Amino acid sequence: MRLCQFEAGRIGLVRGTQVHDVTAIAARLGAHGYPLPRHDLLIAALDGLRAEIEALADQAAGRPLDSVTLSAPVANPGKLIAAPVNYLDHLSEAREDLIVFFQQKVEEIDKIGLFLKATSSLSGCGQAIRLGFPDRRTDHELELAVVIGRTARHVTPDAALAHVAGYCIGLDITLRGPEERSLRKSGDTHSVLGPWLVTADELGDPSGLSMHLDVNGERRQTANTRDLILSVPDLIALASRHYTLHPGDVLFTGTPAGVGEIRGGDVIDATIERIGSMRVRVEAAQ
Ligand code: MN
Secondary structure (H helix, E strand, C coil): CEEEEECCCEEEEEECCEEEECHHHHHHHCCCCCCCCCCCHHHHHHHHHHHHHHHHHHHCCEEEHHHCCEECCCCCCCCEEECCCCEHHHHHHHHHCCCCCCCCCCCCHHHHCCEEECHHHEEECCCCEEECCCCCCEEECEEEEEEECCCECCCCHHHHHHHEEEEEEEEECEECCCCCHHHHCCCCCCEEEEEEEEEHHHHCCHHHCEEEEEECCEEEEEEEHHHECCCHHHHHHHHHHHCCECCCCEEECCCCCCCEECCCCCEEEEEECCCEEEEEEEEECC
């Protein structure tokens, strides 16, 4: 199943090149008074609603995907978790380019663990990436993004994938500079998720997915998730030892080599095998 969000709060089921409006499923998410739960209501209920979502899609006329504006496929993630340096080739690149990386000691993930990005940085591929500091360097980072489906606390790597709802393409947009990662990677629109969520049963094993990213038609990043230092199950196990993972939490798994600068007017095309492709525009903030 491929689920998307589009226009203003519409929920869609993607079939081929068409999107079918299944927004009516939101009525089945129950009444939640203040304070709201910390998880994403749709992702938490997804397993039990799949037959109803398919039935709604059967009744809804399809619209071409290229005629709608896609927003992030998870509306309300409680956490955006990210892996700092999780491909050996990117670690080498970062250690060699100390000017771009501001003389910071670039450590391996098993030493420094994970970091968090602000949930307000979440964006979809239909919204432009806005560069808040056009006078400074901002980079693209292509990453497999994992969406948690079941509450996870102290899970083992063997049990980890059973807690995944699905996968998206992630862009971890990064302002270069001396500040903490969590600040530089949390600007508005700096966490792009798209184009849709492919459920875990449809995607299968996430450990051998090829991916690539182009800027203005030029290939910048090419990788395969088999080269992750910490695999998807390892990352989930690590994260769940530190904090409870809730349905809808997103885990950015880290970027391979080839990170590079983006500027206003650029067009990013990102593809991950068995998920799809998305195009995102870049704008310099006024
Ligand atoms: Mn990253």
